[in-house]
Amino acid sequence: MDRDVKKEKEGNEREKDIEAMVACYQGFDPVAYLQYNYTPPRADFDRPDSIVPWKLGCLHRAFTEGDVGGKVLVDVGSGPTIYQVLSGCEVFDTLFLTDFLEVNRQELRRWLGGEGCSSLDWTPYLQHVCKLEGRSPSAWSEKAARLRSVVSDILPIDVHRSSPLQSSAKLPGAGADCLVSCFCLESVSPDLTFFNRALGHIGGLLRPGGHLLLIGALGESYYMGGRGVRIPVVPLDEAQVCASLKACGYTLVRLEVYTLPQDMRVGVDDVTGVFFVKARKP
Ligand code: SAM
Numbered sequence: 001m002d003r004d005v006k007k008e009k010e011g012n013e014r015e016k017d018i019e020a021m022v023a024c025y026q027g028f029d030p031v032a033y034l035q036y037n038y039t040p041p042r043a044d045f046d047r048p049d050s051i052v053p054w055k056l057g058c059l060h061r062a063f064t065e066g067d068v069g070g071k072v073l074v075d076v077g078s079g080p081t082i083y084q085v086l087s088g089c090e091v092f093d094t095l096f097l098t099d100f101l102e103v104n105r106q107e108l109r110r111w112l113g114g115e116g117c118s119s120l121d122w123t124p125y126l127q128h129v130c131k132l133e134g135r136s137p138s139a140w141s142e143k144a145a146r147l148r149s150v151v152s153d154i155l156p157i158d159v160h161r162s163s164p165l166q167s168s169a170k171l172p173g174a175g176a177d178c179l180v181s182c183f184c185l186e187s188v189s190p191d192l193t194f195f196n197r198a199l200g201h202i203g204g205l206l207r208p209g210g211h212l213l214l215i216g217a218l219g220e221s222y223y224m225g226g227r228g229v230r231i232p233v234v235p236l237d238e239a240q241v242c243a244s245l246k247a248c249g250y251t252l253v254r255l256e257v258y259t260l261p262q263d264m265r266v267g268v269d270d271v272t273g274v275f276f277v278k279a280r281k282p
Helices: 003-025 030-037 051-064 102-113 123-132 137-150 192-203 238-247
Strands: 072-076 094-099 151-156 176-182 206-218 222-226 229-232 251-259 273-280
Touching (some): 003 192, 051 206, 051 251, 094 102, 123 137, 137 151, 206 238, 238 251, 238 273
Parallel strands (some): 072 094, 094 151
Antiparallel strands (some): 222 229, 251 273
């Protein structure tokens, strides 16, 4: 077969892989997703081995070590959740939340719009992060107000595009000072090649010297994005995560790994662990 024709055929097949992924996400249900992943036992604040307190601890440490700073923070693939920016909102004055799906952006807008309107009560999360910061849990409403005040916009994003944000004009010319992204790249990519490419694409949103805080699933091949909505995931191990970061030119600052206790395996995915990465773009 002619080389150009072969290349075009491969390109069309890759395009189809992305379309299949997009089709899976059409059934994503933010309410079910929040229920599966952001309620006990996965979000049990009385248990230090629960997955959510572990994630919040990693993010708290990363944002308070003194090396992460600047003006603009971007959260890539926010989904319907805000836990991932509860520490960062104290460090950055401008925050962009982003997601591919309008239903998730709507869910985020509902929380931003006021109390009592979102599908999950984020109060225990706010209280927990206040405690990590050495504040009284009763300061949670101040933290909520702080977060609401720093969110500049909720933007559509597609990490499979070389310019993932349609409205990247809203970012400083050199890029954001910090990126956070949790459980996004591996759960929207058909395979490791797409994962690596997406990691490269989001790197374009970050200024040189800026930090990437990446949380993701280890050993996961699918998760449920709603009732009967099975979404394929790229099963990753630590070595692959490190190799992908290196290939994209990041300097690894720290990798932490959490192993899921048996009772956190609640049948909504087949995840075996979680990684947390702090990396720097040279
Ligand atoms: N960050 C949230 C969390 O920590 O729970 C949500 C993670 S959820 C597993 C994956 C998210 O990626 C969903 O919110 C989904 O809408 C979003 N997504 C799907 N396709 C995407 C794409 N092409 N680019 C960016 N985000 C995408």
